[in-house]
Amino acid sequence: MNNISQCYAILGIQPKASPEATKKAYRNLAKIWHPDRYTDNPALKAKAEIEIKKINQAYATIKDYLANGSNNIIDVDVNSSQPSVNKQQRTPEFFYQQGVAYAESQNYQDALNSFAKAIKLNADFLEAYQYRGFILSKLGYEYQADAEFRKIHQIKVRNQKSKQAGSKSNSVSQQPYTTINQPSVSKLEDIYKQSFATNPNINKSQQNKDFLQCYYQILLDNSINHLAISYSNQIFASASNEPKIQLWDLKKGQLIAILAGHTAPITCLTISQTGQTLISGSQDQTIRFWDLRSKKIIRTFGGYGDGHLGSILAVEISPDNQTLFSYGADSCLKIWDINRAREINNITVTSEITCLAVSPDGQLFTSGGLDPEINIRQTKTGQIISSINNEVGVLSIAFSPDGNLLATGSYNHQIKLWDLTTGKLIYILEGHKDRISTVVFGKDGRSIISSSWDSNIKLWQLTTGKEIASIQAHNNKINSIAIACDYQTLVSSSSDKTIKLWQCNW
Incomplete structure (x- = not known):
C-alpha cells in the first residue's frame, strides 16, 4: 500500500473519493474521536488523542496531495501517533493544511507547531500568521497574538507597496479603497445624501468627553x-469566564438575579427583540434559552449527539x-427553527x-471571523448571495438600521464601512490604537460607536467618515459594549473588572 492510499484508508474511503466525500469522512471521524467526548474515560481519551492525530495528519496529507500533486506525498505510519514527514517533500502549504486540520479539531498546540513550520519555510505566509494569531488570542496569549497581527500588517503594507510600484512602472493608476485621510470623492454623501441629512444633535460640543456620561460603575x-x-x-x-449569567437593573446598576444552568463558561449572549428571552452559548456545547421573567431555562439546543460538537462561539x-x-x-454554522426546536441547516465553514x-428585516445574515472574506447569506x-473582501479578520460586525450598510471592526485597529447595495468600501475609520472589540450603529444609522482594547470608546460621523468624539472609558481593554434600543444608555465591560453604565448625549 502506498503512502497516499494509507491516508485514504485511515479516513475509511477509497483513493478515488471526491474532495467532498473526503471532507465529510474526515469530519465524521473527527467528531467520533474528539478527545473531549471521553473526559470521563481516561483510557478512551488517550486512545482518542492518538486517533485524532492520525486522522488530522491523513486529511492534511490528502488536501496537500490534491492541491499540489504527487510530488508532496508524505510518509504516514498508521500504527504511529507521530506520523513522519519526508524532509525532501515538506512544503509550507502542507504544514498550513496540517495546522488547519489540527485547529478544526481543537488541537491548538499541534496547530501552532504546524503553522510555525509553514512560516519557517515561507516567512511571508500571511494565512499562517493569521490563523496562528487567532489561536494565540483564543488561548489568551494576547501579546504574542498582537505580534502576529503586527506582522500581518507589515506584510500587507509591503505587498501593497510592491503592487503600487509595479503599477507605476506600467503607468497604471489604481486606488484600492478610499480612506478617511484621502477621500477621492465624498461617496457616502453622494449615495446617502437624503438619509444622512445634517443631524442637529451632532455638533462640535460632542468632541469633548460629554458625549458619554458615566452614571454608575459596577466593581467585579x-x-x-x-x-x-x-x-x-x-x-x-453579563457573563465572564464562568458558567453563570448575571442579570442587572439597567437604571440602578443593581444585581437582579444569577442564572445557573450551564456546566462550563459562557461564550456568547443575545436577547430576543421581545425582550423576554435571553439566549446563551457555552463551552459545554449547548445553547440555552432563558425566560427573563421567571429566570428559568425554557429550552436547550445541543448536547452530546445533538447540535454542535464543540464550544458555542x-x-x-x-x-x-x-x-x-x-x-x-x-x-459548523447552524440555522435553527426555534418554534420547532430543530436544526434546519448546517453549513461547514473553513475558518x-x-x-x-442579522439584517433589520431578517432576510439576511452574515458572520465575521478569521477569514477576511465576509459572506452575506x-x-x-x-445561501451566499454576495461576498466582501475585508482584507483582515473581523471581531465585530453590524448592519445599519436600514440594512444598506455593514460595519466591520478588525484586528488591525480599523473600522470599515461597506455599501451592501454595491459591495464597495465607503470609508476606513482610523483612530483606535488596538483591535476593535465592538461596533454598533447609532440612531438612524448616522453614526457609529466603537470600542477597542485601547480602552477608548469613539463616536464617528458617517457623513464625513470622521471621529467626532472619544473617551477613555476604562483602565484596561474594553471587551464589549451594548447600546439600548432607545439609544439613551450604553453599557461597557472591561478587563479592569468593571461594568460602566453611560448616559448617551448625542
Missing part, C-alpha cells in the same frame, strides 16, 4: 467578556424571533467565526 471580581441589553431597556445580562436571533443562528468550534449579525437557506 472577574473581567466581563459578554453583554446584552433587553429591548425593554430595563435589564442587561457565537449566537444571534432573527428580529421575528423565529430563527437562531449559531457557530461552534466544530466549524473560525467570531461574530454574527439568506436567512432561511444559508
